[in-house]
Amino acid sequence: MACTRYLTQIQEMVDGTLGAIRRAELEMHLDQCEDCHALLDDLRRIHDAAGSLDDLQPPDRVWLQIAGRLRQDGRLAETAASSAPRRSHLALLALAAALVLAVGASLMLLWPRGETPRAPAEAGAGAPNSGNPAAVNSVEDVENELRQAEQHYESAITRLQQIANSSQSSMDPQVAATLQRNAQVIDQAIAESRAALRSEPTSAPARGALFEALRQKVTMLQDTIALMNEMRKGNSAGAAQVLNKS
Amino acid sequence: MATSKMTMHPSVPGPAEGARAAELALVERCRRGELGAFEELYRAHAGRLFSLACRMLGNPADAEDLLQDIFLAAHRKLDSFRGEAALGTWLYRLATNQILDHVRSRAARAGQITDGLEDATVLADAGEHRLGDRAIARIDLERALAQLPEGCRAAFVLHDVEGLEHREVADVLGIAEGTSKSQVHKARLRLRALLARKW
Numbered sequence: 311m312a313c314t315r316y317l318t319q320i321q322e323m324v325d326g327t328l329g330a331i332r333r334a335e336l337e338m339h340l341d342q343c344e345d346c347h348a349l350l351d352d353l354r355r356i357h358d359a360a361g362s363l364d365d366l367q368p369p370d371r372v373w374l375q376i377a378g379r380l381r382q383d384g385r386l387a388e389t390a391a392s393s394a395p396r397r398s399h400l401a402l403l404a405l406a407a408a409l410v411l412a413v414g415a416s417l418m419l420l421w422p423r424g425e426t427p428r429a430p431a432e433a434g435a436g437a438p439n440s441g442n443p444a445a446v447n448s449v450e451d452v453e454n455e456l457r458q459a460e461q462h463y464e465s466a467i468t469r470l471q472q473i474a475n476s477s478q479s480s481m482d483p484q485v486a487a488t489l490q491r492n493a494q495v496i497d498q499a500i501a502e503s504r505a506a507l508r509s510e511p512t513s514a515p516a517r518g519a520l521f522e523a524l525r526q527k528v529t530m531l532q533d534t535i536a537l538m539n540e541m542r543k544g545n546s547a548g549a550a551q552v553l554n555k556s
Numbered sequence: 557m558a559t560s561k562m563t564m565h566p567s568v569p570g571p572a573e574g575a576r577a578a579e580l581a582l583v584e585r586c587r588r589g590e591l592g593a594f595e596e597l598y599r600a601h602a603g604r605l606f607s608l609a610c611r612m613l614g615n616p617a618d619a620e621d622l623l624q625d626i627f628l629a630a631h632r633k634l635d636s637f638r639g640e641a642a643l644g645t646w647l648y649r650l651a652t653n654q655i656l657d658h659v660r661s662r663a664a665r666a667g668q669i670t671d672g673l674e675d676a677t678v679l680a681d682a683g684e685h686r687l688g689d690r691a692i693a694r695i696d697l698e699r700a701l702a703q704l705p706e707g708c709r710a711a712f713v714l715h716d717v718e719g720l721e722h723r724e725v726a727d728v729l730g731i732a733e734g735t736s737k738s739q740v741h742k743a744r745l746r747l748r749a750l751l752a753r754k755w
Contacts, residue, residue: 366603
């Protein structure tokens with residue numbers, strides 16, 4: 311147990327506000343007390359780690375929703391680009407919709423009992439208490455399903471990228487750029503989650519983070535398709551509604 | 557929690573003349589209704605404000621909703637931006653006030669903010685909560701942060717993550733400086749206990 315009388319001094323040492331005399335007193339104590347030394351080290355590490363946390367990036371749907379609200383509220387200047395009718399993206403939308411279904415189906419493999427998909431950490435926490443051991447897949451089964459889902463997912467992404475590249479000239483440059491940024495942000499989250507899962511294969515939080523990133527990708531595709539459909543129809547109010555719903 | 561408003565900003569340096577002129581030009585384009593200009597403003601500041609909201613609220617979904625509200629409010633209030641402070645400072649202040657309003661209304665709905673922390677001396681039990689050589693992964697720290705009680709989470713985020721001094725934290729949260737210290741110190745001990753657990 312760290313010594314009670316030194317707790318405040320240890321915290322002030324971490325804050326960098328401990329005066330010279332009390333600091334000298336604390337240092338003498340730290341030389342003799344392993345627990346207090348460990349406490350100081352741990353609190354410093356927490357303080358330093360907190361101070362070096364990177365910014366989190368919001369999902370791009372947030373910007374799309376803001377843009378939709380601004381349009382809806384009539385707070386944007388009309389431009390030729392924004393009011394011009396869009397070229398038909400029917401073929402693109404049909405293909406993209408099929409891809410979303412493929413991705414959605416692959417993710418559903420992970421929730422095979424007709425449950426609403428939810429964060430796996432949450433699902434994992436609930437499973438042991440379900441009272442139905444037969445319903446709980448073995449670790450190997452779950453890993454196989456995960457690999458299978460990821461393969462479907464990768465395949466869908468590759469094809470979507472090909473479509474996006476081939477139709478780039480017919481897409482609104484702003485939409486294309488937004489899609490690109492969306493993909494980059496989510497892909498980075500997926501890559502980080504995979505790396506975390508590789509270092510700790512049984513970690514429920516790491517798996518949960520990966521599934522959450524995959525689910526975000528599906529949501530992004532669904533939102534994008536609905537949005538593009540409304541934009542194709544030249545229905546800015548409908549697009550705003552889609553944005554508000556998503 | 558008291559109802560004071562954010563009056564300062566921790567660490568956004570004032571822009572040089574050229575940068576300030578560029579900011580004013582960007583704001584002017586936003587005022588004229590240029591979506592591209594507002595997106596530029598959003599891209600430059602959304603990450604920082606989203607991080608603040610996420611960590612203060614402990615909930616990314618709420619933070620997304622609030623980020624929308626913050627930028628919509630910013631768009632409405634751009635006419636009041638005169639360039640005396642950096643654009644980042646102005647946005648940060650606006651965001652902090654909105655986040656604190658949200659935290660307060662949530663706390664009011666829940667009845668009251670309860671600390672829920674164990675006694676500091678218990679949390680300082682080194683045998684039980686020592687981190688040892690274990691590295692503090694970003695993802696673990698974010699998760700642990702989300703589990704802190706609201707009051708001490710806000711103080712910790714403002715002090716240890718955002719870099720405010722205790723007197724600034726006290727001013728922002730409308731609490732005494734000693735309370736800020738106490739909350740931050742308890743938060744660190746609580747985080748230590750959470751991080752020492754096997755996830």
